[in-house]
Amino acid sequence: ETGVTQTPRHLVMGMTNKKSLKCEQHLGHNAMYWYKQSAKKPLELMFVYSLEERVENNSVPSRFSPECPNSSHLFLHLHTLQPEDSALYLCASSQERTGYYEQYFGPGTRLTVT
Amino acid sequence: GENVEQHPSTLSVQEGDSAVIKCTYSDSASNYFPWYKQELGKGPQLIIDIRSNVGEKKDQRIAVTLNKTAKHFSLHITETQPEDSAVYFCAASYPNSGYALNFGKGTSLLVTP
Numbered sequence: 219e220t221g222v223t224q225t226p227r228h229l230v231m232g233m234t235n236k237k238s239l240k241c242e243q244h245l246g247h248n249a250m251y252w253y254k255q256s257a258k259k260p261l262e263l264m265f266v267y268s269l270e271e272r273v274e275n276n277s278v279p280s281r282f283s284p285e286c287p288n289s290s291h292l293f294l295h296l297h298t299l300q301p302e303d304s305a306l307y308l309c310a311s312s313q314e315r316t317g318y319y320e321q322y323f324g325p326g327t328r329l330t331v332t
Numbered sequence: 333g334e335n336v337e338q339h340p341s342t343l344s345v346q347e348g349d350s351a352v353i354k355c356t357y358s359d360s361a362s363n364y365f366p367w368y369k370q371e372l373g374k375g376p377q378l379i380i381d382i383r384s385n386v387g388e389k390k391d392q393r394i395a396v397t398l399n400k401t402a403k404h405f406s407l408h409i410t411e412t413q414p415e416d417s418a419v420y421f422c423a424a425s426y427p428n429s430g431y432a433l434n435f436g437k438g439t440s441l442l443v444t445p
Contacts, residue, residue, distance in 0.1 A: 263434075
């Protein structure tokens with residue numbers, strides 16, 4: 219266990235549904251990240267939060283909406299997704315958001331959009 | 333932005349042999365280079381990293397080398413074991429984006445007994 223948990227582990231949703239992914243870190247870190255992992259593609263950074271403030275938003279469509287209520291929790295709210303959004307969504311945390319600090323990943327949520 | 337190329341995409345070795353995975357990066361300001369191992373059904377786990385002020389780092393059977401001039405770095409696994417089978421990702425810090433990490437596409441390593 220890396221100290222980063224994600225729920226649910228698997229999610230199937232229709233294109234008109236609204237759902238949320240949850241991430242919790244137990245490492246005392248102050249930066250949290252959402253990544254998208256698709257087959258045959260590099261991990262894509264979606265959002266970065268540092269001290270609960272969003273500091274990165276990599277041109278992610280507005281149907282993905284992050285929320286960071288405190289330094290231990292991170293959510294990804296999903297609505298009106300497309301089939302191409304099906305992927306593994308990974309949460310990570312680090313002590314700082316600079317690259318000097320190791321990022322620890324959760325196990326991911328496998329999302330299927332039907 | 334930062335571009336990280338990783339080769340090969342698949343690698344098959346016999347148990348006991350060595351495995352080498354290579355990555356190149358484009359941004360000369362990158363200064364942190366981690367390697368992650370991802371097993372089936374799990375998230376990536378950091379196995380070793382190197383910073384730009386050193387050329388090589390070893391941890392038991394795993395080593396990473398960095399050539400800043402050529403902008404490439406490599407992962408070396410010696411005396412491979414079946415449990416080393418996994419997907420390995422390299423990454424480079426992305427200075428223009430607050431030092432977030434840019435990842436390679438991954439190498440699927442299979443170690444056969």
